[in-house]
Amino acid sequence: MSESVANRAVVFYNNKSLPTILSEELNLDTCYSSSEVVIKVHAAALNPVDFLLQGLAYSWLSGRGPKCFSRDYSGEVVKVGANVTDYKVGDKVAGMFKHLYGKQGTLCDYLILDPVKQPAITKIANAEHTEYDDYVVNASWPLVFGTAYQGLTNYGQKLGPNSKILVIGASTSVSNALVQIAKNHLKVGTVVGICSKNSFDYNKKLGYDYLAAYDEGSVVNNVKEIMKKNLNNEKFDLIFDSVGNSDFFGCINDVLKHKSHNSQYVSVAGDKKLNYSNPRMWDSLPGLESLKRYGPFRKYNYNLFLLQSDSAYMKLGHKMISEKQYMPAIDSVYNFDDYAEAFKRINSNRSKGKVVIQIN
Ligand SMILES: NC(=O)c1ccc[n+]([C@@H]2O[C@H](COP(=O)([O-])OP(=O)(O)OC[C@H]3O[C@@H](n4cnc5c(N)ncnc54)[C@H](OP(=O)(O)O)[C@@H]3O)[C@@H](O)[C@H]2O)c1
Known part of the structure; x- marks a missing residue:
């Protein structure tokens, strides 16, 4: 008799x-092919990108069907x-399932995937040293950890003890992973973060x-003050933006090392902070500033990127969690039926860490 659920x-x-x-x-x-596995999902985490995509889901663009x-x-x-x-039956796994307006996402009971085509998958890391269950912790990190890792390594950067990084959006979940990779894995000398005054204590503990x-005051002046007082006026090797910011472009040569040193401005969010729950398409289009980034007009090395599915960051994340070198920040955990509350929380843009939903 076939098993129907x-x-x-x-x-x-x-x-x-x-x-x-x-x-x-x-x-x-019968729901899977010879190259696929079926995963009974225990937890899924929310990301702002889910709501940006929903906000831009015009039927002519995304089709009329259900999107998970x-x-x-x-x-x-x-x-x-x-x-x-x-993989074998009984393995406990975690990962990042890449899709764009897919009927299949991960906020569901069962996920069917081909691990070769969806390589951001690993056995779950033991997180017994945390207050959360292993499934909750392991659903919380793949996307943000991968984004941080690729932002630190994708462009030939050789970051280490002599390097300086400026993080715009120090409190975001992506930057939370970034500072822990930078400090605990790459041993980066100096990481400066930009956040709200209220988040200083929270972020200091992270490294x-x-x-x-x-x-409070001008953010550019606040950063320049830190450079003058504490960094001997040395400039940054990497500026990483996880907010969508344009404050530093007007004085980029005062804060970022010359492009010949392979210094990079890396953004995962563009030049403007988007309203997650009500994004406007034109806000994500390139502005005049982009003329300084390409071809003969290029004034600095700039990269805006989308996370690619890869096994390298899954291996590192697994290792760092197991060795207590990386602890994903978890803001809150909701039951499946309370998904609307969880959506509200992430869209508040005030969460400190991941919003996770427990499913089974
Ligand atoms: N390109 C990609 O592949 C990719 C992948 C993942 C995420 N992203 C993007 O990266 C961004 C961050 O995602 P996330 O999940 O890490 O965010 P998140 O955890 O939801 O970020 C919430 C935090 O943002 C901070 N924040 C709010 N307004 C700010 C501002 N004006 N300046 C600085 N910080 C501010 C708040 O802390 P404070 O107390 O400091 O204000 C809050 O705690 C999103 O835009 C997301 O779409 C892109």
């Missing part, structure tokens, strides 16, 4: 429709295709050497 998923249809639970029958014996939320997941392998060699407020 209910597969619930939190979905949206377009940027006008409210998220809702869609429940469909899934035949666990979330990319991060943790869970247990319950079925394995005949050609899968690295930032100096903090500048964005909500």
